[in-house]
């Protein structure tokens with residue numbers, strides 16, 4: 757399964773964080789503030805078959821790229837890895853609808869809510 761690990765500002769070593777796709781970038785201090793307000797989160801996506809291939813994506817590009825990688829699939833299943841949990845997610849590209857398994861299954865929630873629900 758594809759795994760996207762949340763990049764925590766405190767764990768990020770470089771002074772700047774940038775998205776490998778759209779190029780949006782922030783200084784670490786800015787990212788810290790945006791992260792805690794759930795305005796943006798960056799994710800590290802590792803190729804399931806080749807662990808040396810890694811990308812850093814903002815949340816928008818994460819979903820765009822999942823759509824591209826798994827084109828034609830009705831449901832995209834992937835895991836978001838946080839410090840505490842591994843969230844199994846089902847993403848319905850046709851409807852841009854995302855649901856989280858288990859207790860985090862808040863149907864039809866917006867992206868801000870989704871980002872803030874990740875601990």
Ligand SMILES: [Zn+2]
Nearest residue numbers: 775778814817
């Ligand atoms: Zn991006």
